[in-house]
Amino acid sequence: MEKVLLKGNEIIGEAAIRAKCKVFFGYPITPSTEVIEYLSANLPSKGGSVLQAEDEIGAINMCYGAACTGTRVMTASSSPGISLKQEGISYAAAVELPMVLVNVNRCGPGLGGLGPAQSDYFQSTKGGGHGDYRLIVLAPSKAQELYDYTMEAFDLADQYRNPVMVHTDGFLGQTMEPVVLKDPPKIPDIDRTWTVSGCKGRKKRILASYSLTNEIGESNNLYLEKKYKEIQETEQRWEAFHADDAEYLLVSYGTTGRICKSTVLNARKKGIKLGLIRPITLWPFPEKGIKPLISQLKGIISVELNTGQMIEDVKLSAECKVPVHLFRRQGGMLPTEDEILENVEETFQLKNNKEVNL
Structure with missing residues (x-):
């Protein structure tokens, strides 16, 4: 070694x-x-x-x-x-x-x-x-x-x-x-x-x-x-990051999944209970990592480097029981952890501790 x-x-x-x-x-x-x-x-x-x-x-x-x-x-x-x-x-x-x-x-x-x-x-x-x-x-x-x-x-x-x-x-x-x-x-x-x-x-x-x-x-x-x-x-595989008590969830893989970990940590510092499910197997898609969390979640954001492809599998896993949104960049552009967090706050209206159940 x-x-x-x-x-x-x-x-x-x-x-x-x-x-x-x-x-x-x-x-x-x-x-x-x-x-x-x-x-x-x-x-x-x-x-x-x-x-x-x-x-x-x-x-x-x-x-x-x-x-x-x-x-x-x-x-x-x-x-x-x-x-x-x-x-x-x-x-x-x-x-x-x-x-x-x-x-x-x-x-x-x-x-x-x-x-x-x-x-x-x-x-x-x-x-x-x-x-x-x-x-x-x-x-x-x-x-x-x-x-x-x-x-x-x-x-x-x-x-x-x-x-x-x-x-x-x-x-x-x-x-x-x-x-x-x-x-x-x-x-x-x-x-x-x-x-x-x-x-x-x-x-x-x-x-x-x-x-x-x-x-x-x-x-x-x-x-x-x-x-x-x-x-x-x-063979479903995933990494759960601060997901046990999460009220809001990011789902992202690969490079953006890596960036989202910093977003979760920054959100936690602001009192936002944000978590991450990072798929390790894209197929089979790890629905087993998402379904047990549905009852506690107020919303999900699929973070992707495309126009929204994985979001279809995220929605199927959520079974229409929780709103699923998309945050994406394209053309080779990577999002920053701050951009993703800003999208979380805007999507769920969490700025200034305002919170909305969608």
Whole structure:
């Protein structure tokens, strides 16, 4: 175990190496490029391989092929590049291929800019490609979580035979912070009888997503739906910050979730009982962290770096029993803790100790 200073994207690369990732396929795109650069410099010496594909479409299909062998594989990109990978991601989910996807989210739409954003929330959590499928999506908010969640992503991918996304952004990817490089846990023993490894002496295995009949198609989808429900039940993760006695609640993840902690502390100094639920899994969305608080809350604000995407899941969790509002910045702009607190005070009319039940 050692403590080092690394850029966020480099931390992801180091975590992948220590998680025994053996192959990486990608295509450079700012602000994620340091992931492939770091792995190119360091993975080969650890017995792995890195290949810069001809484009993002080639990269995700290479991941598909490697995952079919049971090899730990990862790709990384930023928003437009992740869009190009969506067809391959849908295929991988349909065939239940474990792989890790990293999205260093940049602002959009279109090419957008290089600043931090959360405008890929819908794409990440609702199945950005075609068909009914889900990704497990982990949302780090600091350097140590970039390391820990990247390593954990490989275990979750193997456990559920499902693609797992680490959803970060341009701020986290480019910021240098100290990180403790923990020793990785032992790779769990899992069933590998589905992998493609040469069929000499046994019946061949075919990993394909095509359904020859409607009956087979329905059966396959019902099977996947059952798996996703199991993930929803067992893998919801969140951080509760001063939420136990909160009368007002912020819900925010990633970079803004980090900023909101300072907002909560500043609000508490002013006598405002503000709390925070920071989703760690964007999918499954941690409704279990919000629902027990509903009876004590007078209002919720979803703090986001987009036009309002996660707020839909927050409203579903609130079950129309408490008002849910939105505070957002866009285009790569980050809010300050004071701006968020001012919005809390204005939304709930708390300035000068005036309080309104909405």
